[in-house]
Amino acid sequence: MNIVMLAPKLIPYIEAIRAKHFPKAKPFEITGIRFDDNAMDDKFDDLLIFSNQATAIISYATTVPGKFWVQNPMGGNDGAAFIVPGPYEDSHVLGIHLKSKPDIAHEAWVQCGKIKYARDVDKDGMIDAWEPEKNEYGNGLNIHRANKYGITPNVNKWSAGCQVSQIAAAHEAAIEMHKGSMNVKTPISYLLTEAKDWFEFLGTEEVKKFILGLVE
Ligand SMILES: [Ca+2]
Ligand SMILES: [Ca+2]
Numbered sequence: 001m002n003i004v005m006l007a008p009k010l011i012p013y014i015e016a017i018r019a020k021h022f023p024k025a026k027p028f029e030i031t032g033i034r035f036d037d038n039a040m041d042d043k044f045d046d047l048l049i050f051s052n053q054a055t056a057i058i059s060y061a062t063t064v065p066g067k068f069w070v071q072n073p074m075g076g077n078d079g080a081a082f083i084v085p086g087p088y089e090d091s092h093v094l095g096i097h098l099k100s101k102p103d104i105a106h107e108a109w110v111q112c113g114k115i116k117y118a119r120d121v122d123k124d125g126m127i128d129a130w131e132p133e134k135n136e137y138g139n140g141l142n143i144h145r146a147n148k149y150g151i152t153p154n155v156n157k158w159s160a161g162c163q164v165s166q167i168a169a170a171h172e173a174a175i176e177m178h179k180g181s182m183n184v185k186t187p188i189s190y191l192l193t194e195a196k197d198w199f200e201f202l203g204t205e206e207v208k209k210f211i212l213g214l215v216e
Pocket of ligand 2: 120121122123124125126127128131
């Protein structure tokens with residue numbers, strides 16, 4: 001299936017929002033937008049934007065874990081990990097997601113820097129104010145795809161805290177974009193935003209509608 005959403009007109013907005021957090025732009029960047037903090041619906045209702053200076057690839061995605069891992073935290077942890085919105089400089093590098101599981105393993109962006117996250121200790125699928133944030137390294141909060149082909153309907157087990165693209169073709173196209181834009185051994189910087197962060201740049205509160213409206 002070939003459903004890759006390209007939005008070159010999004011580039012000035014991405015540059016503006018990223019310039020608030022990063023001193024220098026990189027030739028390839030990943031920006032997430034969390035629209036819905038609630039993990040219990042198992043929906044790919046967030047967006048991941050992969051961009052170089054010329055164009056952006058948009059994929060429907062999740063930036064929160066799926067219900068299964070909320071209720072059954074991975075590795076005996078007290079709650080599923082939710083990345084805290086914010087800028088993460090040199091946070092990911094191109095590599096293999098879940099190298100140890102050949103049936104799932106695939107090329108993706110693996111965590112190589114510090115990423116702040118919170119654990120959903122009461123397992124309600126949301127991060128509450130009392131659930132403390134951590135600042136940790138090497139926790140495998142990767143940026144990868146769901147099913148190898150097509151469009152995966154629900155999050156299910158695909159995210160225990162990773163940022164996951166719903167559209168396989170968009171993930172593949174983004175990897176090609178990365179390889180064509182810069183040395184893939186150099187880490188890239190992930191920025192996780194929320195819809196409200198975009199209001200001042202877009203001039204509308206209908207952030208998702210506006211961004212998808214830029215797709216060519
Ligand atoms: Ca959701
Ligand atoms: Ca909670």
